Amino acid sequence: MLSQLSKCVKARSILQLKIERLTFFSIESTKKYSKLRRWTEEDVIDGISKSLAKYKDIQFEPFRIKTFTLGSSVTNANVKIEQVLSDITGETIEPDTVNGSTEAFPKIINLNSIYRNGFNALEQHVTDGKMTDNVDVNFVIQAMKAGFLQDLDFHERCLQKIFVNEDDEDDDVDEELYETAILANHLFSRLTMPRISNSARFGSHFSILNDDRSRNIHRMCPCDMCKEKIPYHNSGIGSEMMFYGYPDIIVYSLGGKCNIVRPQQEDRNYPLTRDDHDFEAEFDEKQLIELKRQKELLRSSQNISQFVAQCITFSFYQKLYQLKYRKDILPVSLIPTIALSGMHFDIYMYDIDNDILLRNKGDPIPLWRTCRYPEAKLDMSAILQIWMVLNHLTLNPSLPQEDIQSLKGSCDFLHLLPQERIDLIESTITMKKTFMPWEYEEFDTKGNYITSTSN
Ligand SMILES: [Zn+2]
Secondary structure (H helix, E strand, C coil), rough: HHHHHHHHHHHHHHHHHHHHHHHHHHHHHHHHHHHCCCHHHHHHHHHHHHHHHHCCCCEEEEEEEEEEEEEEEHHHCCEEEEEECCCCCCCEHHHCCCCCCCCCCEEEEEHHHHCHHHHHHHHHHHCCCCCCCCHHHHHCCCHHHHHHHHHHHHHHHHHHHHHHCCCCCCCCCHHHHHHHHHHHHHHHCCCCCCCCCCCCCCCCEEEEECCCCHCCCCCCCCCCCCCCCCCEECEECCCCCCEEEECCEEECCEEEEEEECCCCCCHCCCCHCHHHHHHHCCCCHHHHHHHHHHHHHHHCHHHHHHHHHHHHHHHHHHHHHHHHHCCCCCCCEEEEEEECCCCCCEEEEEEECCCEEEECCCCCCEEEEEEECCCCCCCHHHHHHHHHHHHHHHHHCCCHHHHHHHHHHCCCCCHHHHHHHHHHHHHHHHHEECCCEEEECCCEECCCCCCEEEE
């Protein structure tokens, strides 16, 4: 046992050495895109340092699940949520007891307290240039620097193209895929890598959902600047015993994967978007209308239902994946899912060990500081947040202990499932192409079946 441990320590020291060499290797040797300015190592460190100094944190609040339909796809999961409220002492209040005279507050948790490991590692790296003792954390910092920041000017210019998609205004599918491909290729896939390597092939470890709509469009990145191939997948994640869904983007991150989901577009015909006013509006006004539409889409009840179901499903999947493939590391239990429009995103997190569901408080998080083409600038606080979330298996997010104590069980989901059902879900949850609807079972908050329909 001891000799195995010392072998392990030795192997990790060799890896650490490799990564320190990679610091210089990757910055110099990754693909050169254009004549646009390329950031040097000093620029990159300075950029992270400024981003940390100006960092605007986001706050999360807990939610309780009121109803859900088991055995369905995430788009039919009928999940309804409500805020979890606490009294003045921080104790969670039972929803039945809240009335006009009750003083109730949502519990607020800062992202930087959940991702304290990630923030501390970045702070340390820019302060004294040193790496942490954790080989994996060092590698994901290098991935952000070499994969994204050194070519920030180029990637930002490609990402700005999401503001000028006017090829076919009536084709929502094309428009959505256009944005998804650019965001996946120039942002998400650049902030991580699935394994420690010095091949510096940043940006190729992701895939976009390949359903019937995407067969022949955007096989190459539609930014028109990088000429890179877009990889597609047709796999879903889930179990017929719970929920199953097809993430729009899967990013292969160090130690596993991360899923990103786009809202369903059904609400698109709502008067906000396609009225006469929209067609006549000036470019700036159109942008404002589009921004408002995207925010509303992220928060429609149907889309919230889909995101929560996907987040819980992914959390189950990620736990099982870790137990199977990462036996030497304690599993991360607070698992995030990103819900993405082109200009905003929400972060949902589900802690499967403690049955706690969180989402960012207030409006969706802006990805951009300004949304005017061609001056649009990425919001660097958002970039740091996305980097943290994508690398959650490495950065090991967790709630502060006092928040776990006060919120344990507050999602009201797990205790409604009998242990045999949880065992069934855990033994069947997987990634695969086809899921067969099994049996719909609707639950309310009291754990009662509302209906049960065989399919
Ligand atoms: Zn491109």
